[in-house]
Amino acid sequence: MSEQAFDITPDRITDSDQAKEAVADLREALRYHAYRYYVLDDPIIADPEYDRLFNILEVLEEKFPALQSPTSPTQQVGGAPRQSMGLVRHPVPMLSLRAVYTQQEARDFDATCRQELSLGLMTYVAEPKYDGLAVELIYENGALVFASTRGDGYTGEDILANVKTIREIPLQLLSLDKEPVPERLVVRGEIYMRKDEFNALNQRREESGDNVFANPRNAAAGSVRQLDPKITASRPLHLFVYEVAECRGREFTQQWEMLAALPKWGLKTNTRWQEKCSGIEPALEFFRRLSETRDDLPFEIDGVVIKVNDRQAQQALGFRQRDPRWALALKFPARxxxxxxxxxxxxxxxxxxxxxxxxxxxxxxxxxxxxxxxxxxxxxxxxxxxxxxxxxxxxxxxxxxxxxxxxxxxxxxxxxxxFVMPETCPVCGGPVVTSRDRKQSHCTNIDCPAQIRERMVHFASRRAMDIEGLAGRRIDQLLNTGLVRHIPDLYRLRREDLVQLEGFGSKSADNLLREIEDSKSTALERFVYALGIPHVGEHLAQVLAARFPDLDALSRASEQTLQAVHEIGPEVARSVRAFFSNPGNRKVVHDLLEAGISLDNPLHAATVQTKSLQGRTFVFTGTLQNWTRDQAREIVEGLGGRVTGSVTGNTDYIVAGPGAGSKLDKARSKGIAVLSEEDFARIIGQEAGDSRQ
Incomplete structure (x- = not known):
């Protein structure tokens, strides 16, 4: 692998020949490092360095559009939505496996294989039966050209655009350890979602009011079958390859040999959980071991696949109508x-x-x-x-x-x-608010005993009241000892109480009390976010603070007034109104203010003073020297403007830095005003280089 990619600086590359060489080096480096990360689980560079190389490649491909390639690592991000999936014919039928449910049936399978082949002992390959989505990938001259589902075994759905977003699937095969890339390679594998990622995805969907997935298999299958590849790209998907259906230019005599070759082309196999077994009993022992430990695996499995290892023996045994006679799936008990x-x-x-x-x-x-x-x-x-x-x-x-x-x-x-959802919380009796789509129901009482611990953790978090040192373990300790029962109790803690607790000395007690005291002076948007009002995250807390001069005005606002605020819809308005209408919540807020919390509101002051970019839409392209993209967006939005990612007829300005490409050309063709960073600095009333940290 070339090391030149690490020294590439985009703004120094001015001609296409230089760019072509740099792009080739970057792609080679990124493919290799993706292989180390996804296939070997053994990266040799840190994530920020990988991201730096990736970003340089993106800049160069935008600057030199002729060098863009469908197999570039930058193409694994999702493209435009499609109207339908389309169909792909499998070059070799993609059959299913015969399922059996007892170990005796597996022994009968072994006896049949040995009898038909006149052998005393068979060698098998045993591997997990993954509970995901079976797929076929076709590479020609090393490039991924087709990807499809199993379908009916002869024709599957075209999922190429979606599969290209999965980082573990190489768009261009590697050639490692002197293993030449085949002229044509057809492989089968399973796309799956890890259990921890599945649970996290479902939690996010539940919090946002979306339907949750029943299991990781449904989540993986639903993600791969999306018409919009960007949705697939946002999901945590993985692949294990387990079969070669066609390999032009390379012969395999054994299944085990084939599994060893796949990673040398950058294709991930499950090297940890697969075994070559001399006879059926070691394969059954593998099955029993997996059966006992399946819940500890990071992915879902529903059995073990047992395959004859010798490829010539596979051909001799042949196929039934819907499954091969040289393999079977020994399934676990139903769940x-x-x-x-x-x-x-x-x-x-x-x-x-x-x-x-x-x-x-x-x-x-x-x-x-x-x-x-x-x-x-x-x-x-x-x-x-x-x-x-x-x-x-x-x-x-x-x-x-x-x-x-x-x-x-x-x-x-x-x-x-x-079933009828209760109107009051079964724990505290506080009002329950259910969203109009019926996907979310919340107890609106901030002092509800069932939720006080997590509300305290959120209240003290860095983006809320920012009380360093007051995290989950400390809060558990304070709650368990009875020093706090409600959020305002945090501001009544005393040094003599804290030093009695395990893990607290004089210094740590003083540090925590100083942090709590410092948190008393904060901005309105931080305080609103810290209250944990359902549907009101960090951004909407800022929106509300920019609209209302103080907490009193916000707490008295009607649903109609709240809905008149840009970005505040009926669900959020209803949630805010319900929160401040709850007597218990009003008491908590009152006690916090009585404890000495004071709120300033610079966002509202800025709104009143100026909205010089009100109604103006900006697009940023290329590399900004004086601001990050997030900083530039905050500046524009703080002055009433809007930032979008694409150039349209509604775009007022495009700010172009080094490396600006197709967006700049499109803006010029539409007659949109093009600004340098210096022009942008003058518009916002800042000196270039005086970035807002």
Whole structure:
């Protein structure tokens, strides 16, 4: 791999020959480092250095459009949405595997293979049966040209645009350890989502009111089948390759040999969890070991695949109509079960979210007795038409909370009852607000015991009140010892109480009390964000602070007044009004102000003084020397303007730095005013180089 890429400076490259060489070096370096990171899990450069190289390549490709390539690492970000998926014909049928559920059936399979091949002992390759989306990738002269789903085994959906966004899938094959790239390579694999990433994705979707995915397989399949590749690019997807269907110019005599060759082309295999087994009993031992540890794996599996290792023996055994005779899938016990809902209650989360929970007649699923299952939100209950006393299908997968998949309406007797979300919190009796789309329900009481811990953590966080040293462990300690019960109690802590606690000395107690004292002087937008009003994040807290002169004016604003604020919709307006209408919340705010918190509001003052860019739309392109993109955006928005990523007929100005490319050409063709950084500095009333930190 060339090391020249590390010394490339975009603004010093002025002709296409220089650029061509630099781009080639950068692509080679990025492909190699992606291989080290995604395939070997052994990076040799830090993430910021990789990002620096990637950004340089982006600048050069924008500056020299003729050098852009569909196999460049920069193309793994998602393109324009498509109208339909399209179809791709598999060059070799992509058949499924015969599934068996007992170890004796696997032994019968072994006996049949040995009998037909007249062998005393068979060698097998055992590997996990991944619970994801099976895909086929086709490379020609090293470049990825086709990607498709299994479909009916003969024709699959065209998912090339989406697959190109997955970082673990190389757009151009490597040639490592003297392993030449085949002229044509057709491989099969499984796209999957790790369990921790799946849980985090579902949590984000639940917090934003979107439907959650039932399991990682559904999440992976749904992500890959998006019409908009940008959505796929935003999802945490991975790939294991496990089969070569065609390899022009390279012959493999063994399945194990084939698996060893794939990583040398940059394709990821599961080197940790695959074994070559002499006989069926070692393969069954591998199955038993995986069965015991499957919940500890970072990805979902539902069995073990056992394949004859010898490729000639595979050909001799041949195929049935829908599956090969030289392989089978030995499945784990099912993780779904049928039972009855005895009741539906509501669980109050640490952020105030109300989650309906189904209480079930106990049912054993995957060896575990299940008595409760999540129903997620009111929208899901109503869309699935789940009722109390319904017979339902329940799924348990790994460390994912059991979920109700669907009811069985045909089994209803007339005793079933619809679920009704309570209007008051079952923990504190505070008002409950449900969004109009029925996807979110929140207890609006800031002092609710069920959520006080997380509210304190949020209140003290860096972007809120910024009380350094007051994080989860410290807050747990203060709550458990009874020193605090409510957020205002933080401002009543005394040194003599803190030094009695484990881990607190005189210095650490003084430091914490100083941080708490310093937090008393803060800006209105930080305080509003710290209150944890449902739907009001950091940005909307700034929007509200810019509109209202002080906390009193904000707390008295009607829903109609709030909705008149740009970016504030009916859900946010309703949430803000409900928050400040709650007597308990008003008392907490009053106690905080009584404790000495004082609020200034520079955002409103700036709004009153000037909005010199009101209604103006800016686009930034190229490399800015004096501001980061985020700083420039904040300046424009603070002066009433707007920043977008693309040039349209509504664009008023384009600010062009070194490396500006197609956006600048488009702006000139539309007659849009082009500004240098010096021009931009004059418009905003700053000296160039005086960046706002």
């Amino acid at each position: 779904q079960g049928t039972t009855r809902i005895t009741d539906i209650t509501v669980q109050v989360g640490r952020t105030g979210a109300l989650t309906p929970v189904a209480h079930l007649q106990p049912v054993t699923i995957g060896g575990v007795e299940v008595k409760r299952a999540s129903l997620h939100n009111l929208h899901q209950i109503e869309s699935k038409d789940v009722r109390i006393k319904d017979w339902v299908l329940v799924e348990r997968a790994g460390d994912v909370i059991p979920q109700v998949i669907k009811p069985f309406p045909d089994k209803r007797s007339g005793q079933e009852q619809p």
